[in-house]
Amino acid sequence: MSALRLPRRPLISVLAASLLWSGAAPAQVNLPALGDSVSGEFDVSTEKRLGDQIMRQIRLDPDYLEDPLLLEYVQQTWLPLVAASKRQGNIADDTSERFAWETFLIRDKSVNAFALPGGFVGVHLGLIAMTVSRDELASVLAHELSHITQRHVARRIVGDSRNSLLATAGMVLGLIAASKAGSIDLANAAIVGSQAAAAQASLNFSRDMEREADRVGFNVLVEAGFKGAGMASMFERMEQAYHLMDNGSYPYLRSHPLTTERIGDARARLGAGAPEWPQSVAEHVLMAARARVLMDPRAEFWAQLQNMDAGVRQNDVMAQLGARYASALASIKMRDWARAESAMQTAQSLLATLKPDARAQRAMVFLRAELAQAQEKTESGFSALASLSGDKSRAMMVQRAELAVVDGRAERLRESAETLQTHVSLQPQDAQAWGLLAKLWTKLDQPLRAVRALGETRAAVGDLNGAIDRLRSGLRQSRGRDVDQIEAAVIDARLRSLLYERRQLLEELYRRGVPPGTELPNLR
Template identity: 70%
Template sequence: MPSRFVVSTLAAVLWVTSPPGLQAQVNLPTLGDSVSQDLDVGAERRFGDQIMRQIRPDPDFIDDPILLEYVQNIWAPLVAAGVRLGNISDETRDRFAWEIFLVRDKSVNAFALPGGFVGVHLGLIAMTVSRDELASVLGHEMSHVTQRHIARRIAGDSRNNLLATAAMIAGLIVAARSGSIDGANAAIVGSQAAAAAASLSFSRDMEREADRVGFNVMSQAGFAPAGMLSMFERMEQAYHLMDAGNYPYLRSHPLTSERIGDARTRLGTEAFVRPLGLAEHALMAARARVLMDPRAEAWAQLQNLDAGVRDTSTKAGGKGFEQLGARYAAALASIKMRDFGRAENALRSAELTLDLLGEDARARRDLRYLRAELAQAKGQAADGFAALAPLAGERSRALLLQRAQLAMVDSTGLASARQVAEDLQTYVSLVPHDAGAWAQLAQLWDRLQQPLRAVRAQGEVRAAMGDLNGAIDRLRSGLRQSGGRDADQIEAAVIDSRLRALTYERRQLLAELYPRGAPPGAELP
C-alpha cells in the first residue's frame, strides 16, 4: 500500500532505531548534555509539528481508541519516569509533544521524530507477548528524544536545514500517494535530501546511550527489566525473517552477540518475576494483528486462528494467554468480515478462556468493548450500550467514542445521540486537539440536524490534524451558512472567533516559513 510505504520509508531514511539493549555502566555522562544550540527546543518542536502535519492525514495513521489507550498507558509511565530521572528537562517537558501514535503496518518497527513524537507499527505490538517487551522498545525510542539525538544529528551537518529535510519528507509522501517508487527514490537521492538522509542516522554511541537510558527509564517506570532481554531473544529468533523485509529494526541495526550479552549481564542473577497484565496484552496484541492488515484474505485467515487451541487447562508457558489472544483475533476478524455468528462463538470462547485463566479486570473490560463492537456492527445499539453499562463510571476516551459509534446506529430515537454528543462536546472542550473525537462529534451533530455545530466540528478535525488551510475553509463555509434566519447565532459567533484565531495562527506559521515575506497566495505545506 502506498501509505504504508511512506511511513516505512520515513522510518528507514530518518529515524528508525535498533531494539533496546543494555550497557553495564549506568552513571555515564549523557551526550545530550552538550547538544548544539543550532537547533533549540522550540525549533525542534516546530520541525516535528511540520512532519506530523504530513503524517496525520495518511490513511495508515491509525486512531483505534482501545489500542491507542493501551499503548498510551505504557507510554505515560515512561515519560513520568523520564521526568523523575531528570532525562526530561523542564523545558522539553513543557515544549515537546510527548505524543505516541500508531501506524497500520505489519512490520516490526518503531521510530522517533523531532519534538517528542514516537510512532509504533502495529506489527511491533502484535509480535510482543508482554507489556514489558513493548515498554523496552518505547523506552529506547523515548531516550532518543530525551537525549536530543535527533537535534544533534540535524545540527551536526551545516549543509542541511530543517526546511530541506521537511521538503524531502513531503516529497516522499506525495510520491507514495501516487504509488511512484521512482518518485520516492528521486526525493531521497536529490542533493539536499541525500545529505539529510546521511546526517540523520544515529551513531553507534547514540544507540548505546539510548539502550542505557531506556533501560533505566523502563525500570524506574515499574516495568520488568527482563522484558528487554526477552525482546532481544524474540527478535534474535526471528532474525532469519530479515531478508523478507519484515524486520527493519534488525536490518538497520542488527543485534550483536555483544549487545545481547550486555542484556544478560545487566539482569545478572535477578529472580524472574512473572510479567503482569499478560491477559490484557494478549488481547491487545491480537487486536493489532487484526488491524495491521485490512485485507479480506488476511481477516479470513485470522477467523480460524483459534482452530486447534481448544485446551485451556494449562497456563504454563503462556499457552492459555495465546489461546485467549487467538479467540479475540478470530472474533474481531469475524466482525470485520460481518460473519456475526462466527464472531459470537469466538467471543464467547474468549470469555470462557478468561474465566479459566483468572479474573483480570482490564482484560474483562476489553472483552466488553469487543462485545459492544459486535453489537454496533449488527446495528443493535441497545445491546452495545448494555455491554458497556458496567463501565459507566469511567470517563475514558475509549468509552466516549464507542458510545458515539453506537449512537450513530441507534434506531430507537435521538435521545442517546444527544446525550452522547453533549458528553463528547464537554470532552473536546478539555482536549481540543483530538481529531478523532471531533470527527465523531461532527457525525453526531449532523445526525441531530445541527449543521453549524457539525461544520464547526469538521473544521476542528482539520485544525487538530494540523491542516489549517482545510480548517479555515470549513469554518468559512460555516459562516456562510450562518446567515440564514434559523441559524444558531451563538454557534456562529463561536465559529467566527475560531476562524480569527486560526487565521492568525496560519499567518504566524507563514511568517516562520517565509522570514522575508510570504509570496502572494502562499499556503502551508
C-alpha cells in the same frame, strides 16, 4: 536511521526527505548554521517546530490509526515511562512543557517504532502484535523515549546534515577531477566513495546513540515499574525472528541493529541473580491480537485470521485466548456474525479459566459492543457497556458515541454530544472526537455545530486549509434566518484564529518572504 525512523509511506517518505534530509530543509525550518553545539544549531524551539510540521503530515496519512482501545493501552504503557524519565531528571525543564510527549499508532504490519523531533514516538501495529508481554512493549517505548530525552534526534539531524555536506563536497571535487580527466568511471567512483564515507560516519554516530538509549531506557523502564528483563527478552526474540524470517518485516532491526554486545549488555544489567522474566497477561494478549487484526485491512488477511477460531499449535491458554479474540474481531470486520459470536464465546470461556483480570474482561466487553454496533443492535451494545458503569475513559466515551450515531434516538445523541463537547473543550486536538461530534450534530439537525466540528476535525489533524474552508462555509450558512447566532459568532472567531495561525506558519516556513503563488488571501 536510529533515532528517526518514519513509516514507509509515499506521503510521509516525501515529507521526511523534504524536511529533514534535503538541501532545502535548513531554509524551510530555519535551522541555524552548522558548526556550533547541538543546542545552538538545533534548539528546543526548532526541534518542536519541526516535530509539529512532521506530525501535521503524519496525521493526514491514511495509516495514522485512531483505535481508542489500542491507543489507550499504548498510552497507559507510555505515560509511566515519561513520568519516570522526569523523576530521573532526563526530561529537562525546557522540554518538559514544550515537547508533546505523545505516542501514536501506525497501521503497518512491519515490526518498527520511531522517535520524531518534539517528543513524538510512533509505533507500528506489527511491533505490538509480536510482543508477548507489556514489559517488552515498554522496553521499546523506553528506548525510543531515551532517544528524545538525550537529544539524539537533534544530534542525528545535525550529524546527518554534516555528513550530507561531506558527501556533497566529495562528489563536487570528484566530478571536477573527472571532468578534467574525461573519465565517467572516475566520476562514479568519486560519488560512491563520498557516499560511503558519509554513511560510515553516520553509522558510527548511531551506534553510540543506541548504546546510550539502551542504558538510559533500561533505567527508565525499571523506574516505571516494568521488568528490566523485558528489554533483554525483546532483543533476543527480535533477533531470532529477524534471522529466521528476514523478508523486510523488521525495519526496526535495520535502523536499530542488534549486536552481541547490546544483547549482552541488556543481560548484564539484570544482575547476577536469576532475572524475573516477563509473563504474558490476558490484557496484553488481547491487545496484541487486536493489533494483529488492525495492522492489515485487506479482506484476504482477515479471512486467514478468522481460521484462528480453530485454535493454534501452542498448547497454552494465553495463545489460544489471543487466537480466538483475533478470529472474533476479524469476523466482525468480515461481517460474519455467527463466527464472531462463536469465537467470542470461546475466548470468554478461556478467560474464565485464568486468574481474574478486570482489564481483559473490559476488553471483551468492548468487543461485544463492537459486534453489536456492526450488527446495528444498539440495545445489545449499550447493555454490554452498562456492566462498566464506572468507566469514564475516552475509549468508553467514543464507543458510546459510535453506538449513539447508529441508534439515532435523540436522547442518546444529545447525551453523547454533550459529553464529547465537554471533552473537546479540554482536549481540542482530539480529531476523532470532533469527527464524532460532527456526526452527532448532523443527526440532531444542528448544521452550524456540525460544520464547526468538521472544521475543528481538520484543524486537529493539521489541515489548516481544510479547516478554514469548512468554517467559511459555516459562516456563509450563518447569514440566513433563524440561525444560532452564538454558534455563528464562535465560528467567526475561530475562523479568524485559524487564518492568523496559517499566516504565522507561513511566516515561519518562509522567513525570506512568501514564495510567488502562495500569498495569503484577505482574511474575509
